[in-house]
Amino acid sequence: MDRAGALASLLPTPEHAKVERAIGELRAGRPVLLRDHGEAAIALGMEALDARAASALEQLADGRARLVLPPARLRRLGAERATAGVIALPSVDIARVESLALKLDARIDAPVSPAGGLDMLALELASLSLVLPAMIVVPVPADAAPEGVVCAEGALVRDYRRAMARQIHIVSRAPVPLEGAPQTEFVVFRGGEGLRDQVAIIVGQPDFSQPVAVRLHSACLTGDLFGSLKCDCGDQLRGTVRWMAENGGGILLYLDQEGRGNGIANKIRAYKLQHQGYDTYDADEILGFDLDQRRFDFAAEMLKQLGVTRVMIMTNNPVKIAALQAAGLEVAEDRRVHGRPTVENVLYLASKRDRAGHFIDLDDLVAHKPIRD
Structure with missing residues (x-):
């Protein structure tokens, strides 16, 4: 075995490493690149949306950005859905995104479209990363390879939990x-x-x-x-x-x-809502979580x-x-x-x-x- 082969044998299987890196990037507030069935998109958690990120996404999106929300949060916004949905973001407006993702009195202000494959992948990575289940997704060319952005393939993300259980x-x-x-x-x-x-x-x-x-x-x-x-x-x-x-x-x-699978940060967010009078499940639903993750x-x-x-x-x-x-x-x-x-x-x-x-x-x-x- 040559040196390159010896080094490769020390590394984890590529599929697991890529998903784990994507989890780490989202937890750190950085974007990831998602690829699935010939499509690609940049995904960023709503928690990480600041003025600098909004400006960069606005330039990248050219009016095609969207906010992906799970059914629990959509119900709270007045849109009864069995599955996740997306709301168009003609401009990446921080105040609007925060309102749709978190505000108690927010209501749907635009049509809700069905979530696609890349949107569901973004929510799955949010769940694995224990960040809020509200993801900004921006389509990019299928062959895009932004420098320094970690890429996660759809099939690997979908299989990750099952693979980890086996290992x-x-x-x-x-x-x-x-x-x-x-x-x-x-x-x-x-x-x-x-x-x-x-x-x-x-x-x-x-x-x-x-x-x-x-x-x-x-x-x-x-x-x-x-x-x-x-x-x-x-x-x-x-x-x-x-x-x-x-x-x-x-x-x-x-x-x-922790927190029925939502993570300690989201659990404390839910506790704040409980302090305002909501029960444990209503508080989780406001944040976008169903009964148990x-x-x-x-x-x-x-x-x-x-x-x-x-x-x-x-x-x-x-x-x-x-x-x-x-x-x-x-x-x-x-x-x-x-x-x-x-x-x-x-x-x-x-x-x-x-x-x-x-x-x-x-x-x-x-x-x-x-x-x-």
């Missing part, structure tokens, strides 16, 4: 004794969602010949670490680990899917790599049960996991029950766990 793998593990669960091991996986790591916490010595107690716990910085009263996540996390330690062991998967195929793969085939899942969320079953795991039993109701989280718990079908008996919770003033 998730263990990178480190060690015993980490916890309060109330001294026999605990942390196993770190790389992959699954974008460029993030995922953690399996093995509590005690679960019997893998029997259904293993399992919880899929999405990271919640505010609740898990700081004890936020707006949710029950911290109680669920610590209560599950304690229950596993006292009942033969189990596995808690701590998944980097999370995926759990890679979580099932983590369990399989740990040797789990049958589970007793600890959850209130029917989506998690269905996801593990769809991934080929046997769900022998499901068990509820509740936290303390508080004045601050009762509306949140009721919303999860009424709007997302979570198995939460709020009346029973309040009767047995008095609300803290």
Whole structure:
């Protein structure tokens, strides 16, 4: 093997590297080039639109720029749609884009056209990058190759999540004794969602010949670490680990899917809206998100790599049960996991029950766990 070949063998597969670079560029507020089926476009997240970017896009677009919005945001603007749509931007007006993407009282001010393939790719990259799902797309010649702009191919972007789920793998593990669960091991996986790591916490010595107690716990910085009263996540996390330690062991998967997959920045944006009186799902819809953006195929793969085939899942969320079953795991039993109701989280718990079908008996919770003033 020559030196060039040796260097090439050290690099990641080109398809994954290109998508990962595009994710990094969008998170950094820079544009990416999208190509698909003989078409090409420059895409930039609305968050990165400043005067300099607007001027550059205006010159590049020649009146053909468009704003791509998901169906949730379009509903908020008064346009009921089942799929994403685009609004023409004859000029790249920052105030208009911000209004259409974020303002509470904004309404549709122009026709909404169906989103095309490049538009859907732009939204998928926004989701992977954890930026707001509002993308400015400018068509360019199919053979365009702007200097310094990362290019992402359509087929690779569409396959990226599935490919990452297949490639998730263990990178480190060690015993980490916890309060109330001294026999605990942390196993770190790389992959699954974008460029993030995922953690399996093995509590005690679960019997893998029997259904293993399992919880899929999405990271919640505010609740898990700081004890936020707006949710029950911290109680669920610590209560599950304690229950596993006292009942033969189990596995808690701590998944980097903050804010139901929207990311911490968008979660805090949603919290601001909740402070103004919107429930958790309405707040997300205002920002352009549907009920839940999370995926759990890679979580099932983590369990399989740990040797789990049958589970007793600890959850209130029917989506998690269905996801593990769809991934080929046997769900022998499901068990509820509740936290303390508080004045601050009762509306949140009721919303999860009424709007997302979570198995939460709020009346029973309040009767047995008095609300803290």
